[in-house]
Amino acid sequence: MGLLSLGTPFDWKQTKIYADEIRKRGVKQFCNIHRKIKDRKNDCLKWGDEVEFTLVKFDHKNKKCYLLLKADEILPTLQGPENRDEKCLTLWRPEYANYMVEATPGAPYQHKTSCFNRVEANMKLRRKQVQDILGEDEYILSVTAFPWLGCSNFTFPNFKPTPGEGITTSLFYCDQAIYAGHPRFHCLTKNIRERRNRKVDINVPIFVDQNTPRPFIEDLNQYGDDPRPDSESKLASKPDHIYLDAMGFGMGCSCLQMTFQAQSLEEARHLYDQLTPLTPIMLALSASSPIWRGYLSDVDCRWNIISASCDDRTLEEKGLEPLKENRFVINKSRYGNIDSYLCEENQKYNDLTLIKDEELFQDLVQNGVDESLAKHIAHLFIRDPLVVFEEKLYINDDEETDHFENIQSTNWQNMRFKPPPINSSIGWRVEFRPTEVQMTDFENAALVTFIVLITRAILSFKLNLIMPLSKVDQNMETAQKRDACLNGKFFFRKNIQTDNGTECELTEMSVNEIVNGNDQFPGFIHIINEYLSHLDVDVDTQCTIKQYLHFIEERASGKLMTTAAWIRKFVRSHSEYKKDSKINEEINYDLMWRIYLISTGQIKCPELLNSYETKSTI
Template sequence: MPGFPRLGAQEHHAKSASSANGVKLRSQFFPDELISTNERYGTIHDNLRARRKGRAFKVKVPIYRDTETPWPWKESKHLHSPNGVQEQDARRGEDQAENFIYGDSMSYGPSCCGLQITMQARNLREARYLHDQLCPIGPILMALSAATPFFRGFLTDTDLRWNQSALAVDDRTSQELKASSSAPRWSHSAMYISDDPRCHSKYNKPVCKGGQRIEQQLQRGGMDALLASHYATILARDPIALTKKELQDHEDVDLFEILQSAVWPHVDFKVPSSDGKAGWRVEFRPLEVQPTDFENASFAIFVALLARTILHFDLNLYIPIEKVEENMQRAHTRNAVMSERFFFRRKIHPTQEEKRNLDDEYTMMTIDGVINGSESSSSEAIQSFPGLIPLVQSYVEDEYAAEPQEKRRQLLKHLDLIRKRATGELPTPASWMRRFVQEHEEYKQDSIVSERICFDLMQRIRDLGAAHAFSDELGT
């Protein structure tokens, strides 16, 4: 699962030798003893704190309002000890301090787990194209994989870890936040980068300023404008992951990799490795890790097959990048699979004519419509959409026709989990875990995940993972 449900809960570490308010994290809820001793982790933490110039670490997640949840809710008011960062917010009047769960450490980001899938392309051009086409897919599959209905021992009103992680590693100063002069390090991909003629400038938005000199220098070296703009946004940042040892031995250090590895887009464009063993790659990063191996395998297989399907049919999934950004936020809605609609391109085949008006190229679709397809509706002015699963199935039939039927059957079995998640026939892990808590005999309808509830949930997930139990609801 993406994160331990009670990580950072009050008194969670009271029975151990660990204590909060350590000299490293300075966190009220997260002891220093829990953090990794890896030098790079400590370096990133210290540099993030230094670069924020006094701005406190603040992770805010909306609390889920159940029937007995005190409302308006405030941790300091309804529990026995105050939440320092929440009280600071309330005193300053900078933000709405009520009805949110507050965290006060960078560790609430890196402590979460995701399912990341890296695919190698045949060449640079294919990698750039694949990067762009996967960007609009990211929010859709992120919502389908939702598995984070908890934060610090409370039920949340969101199902994902993404924004939580982004807030935890945001190194911008207060002035930069107000001026919107730079994007956060953990965010949606900032721009499309393909040299495909279908990648029109209208799909990108102006990139945050700050790297013009670097961009010009890259172009003078022979890099095209799009790629130069992409890398300028990375190279213009401070090297927060550079350790003292690497600074001293700089001749043997891959400085570019250190800079790039400290920027976390939802689809990452990766250069070939310095040893030549890996070529141009694309890393799909927004998925939540799943409770069982079968679920994780299903998402990994689907993403890999979808990437090949996109290349096979030369699909065009472009929508404005700001709509991808909006979709990333829509995906955070509780039970977004069933309750939200997402921006997606109407016509995705290369033979279909593009609209002159940008707004006519995309529409709002349900996740079921995107994944499984939809029929046209004259009453709602909706055109038919083929669906990603049917397209992947067509690719499998074309490319795996000579393979044994059992092999194809196994592939389709994994696709079936994705299909059923999209229709709502199977719940997301977040919905399943939320229901487990709400139906537990110790739950008091007050949004609190007690130690007993947490233990029973973790035991249930352990049994599912070890195949000691079967869950019809999860499809495993």
């Protein structure tokens, strides 16, 4: 979601004028926070989840399913209790697309183990609150990537793309699909495109089936592309890849995220570092997006797609032209994996080239920020601000943090380190960001509970998961491959029950071995159960957690399919599928309707879920 300040947004030319000033003042604002709150301690554990939901409209007569552009209509109703200062069990926020809504619990969960028994019930309540205000044949789903996104008439109401014009200038994605109720989303889209001086280009490898054309090359002229052979789209698209050309193909996807409040700044940094090696494992375990623009792909996850969709780097910054207008050659998109650990003892594992703004780094150090944290902030601030509001340009740096959050919130990485809001009771936090959303509340609650319990075990047992960051990057690539949860091999520490001073020895393990263990590695299910054995957990919560862990155990072992594997199997078994990698409207309709029936418990799907029935309650 990011920073949702209101105002009159600058276009890119205006934004560029103020970029240096905003960076300098953003760092000053961080230094003010750090000086005031760096020694704050003894905040209690608080945590919460964010689920991004998708709105759809079914046409049962014609067997079609559309993305429903109705978020702007329903959000005022959903946010009504909060705006009236009523006690809320749920909170609602807009997301990038007008077919998306983001929901969180009304207040953070606390340290009590009984909170684990509330997560699923709260997610069900969120789903019900939306469903109750939707119209006929309109439904709320939790799916990562809508299969027909970017295909002909993929929205309801229907709108056409405007190639070469408008906000996206896309061949496939209509501007009306972007949420217009807040200027941030249009401005992000346009300014990323204008900053890089070309459309975003995303190429997803095609899944080669029996009748898939080889090479697979689309005729882009049919979508209104420039007929010349050297058009922007033709130059950007690759053979044997599905070509996407708009931010909405990434930011229009949904995910499941978790935020944890730490006891102190030191503990937040520790959790940030220790959770980073787990991000690829959770990405593979939650894989749920194998279809892009109506084609079966050879990947199971959204990560690289969304990374490319937010990549605002110029050709100079990508190292394809000499630096003239820009300051740095930058190795990654601003949506990607972290480039540095935050704790001093983990600096030796920062084996990636860290590009940082040297001037801002010195400012941070001179203002009392230690070098490890200063490097992190100075690295984030090599990026330009993307959304600048005229009314927020001149603010009090001692009392406000919009300039810091402007750049902080548009560095979308697999982990996010979050300083406390100024003059707030909220503490130092970390956000776990890679997990793909699942189709049922049970699955989403299980993944959330699993990660939260791992954070508790890390702190209680002094576990050490740190590995070279280059290996985390390799693992993130592995995690996105087809059937990575079943077949992928991931670098991981051989011994995680060691002191930080012990030499890091890595081995390659499957998700199953990391989660469930092997002869040399205990596995996280065993570690979590050992942690829980030391706690006083009520019977109902025990029952619920046991079922969540059993589901994770079976998903990791391959006894249960990932959502991506199940979707792929569904498509390839469909009577309308021609073994050509193409998903037509009837397949899309049948798939979405099946997902709806599974998500509401109207039909069982033993390949995905056993017959779980938890004791979760509000």
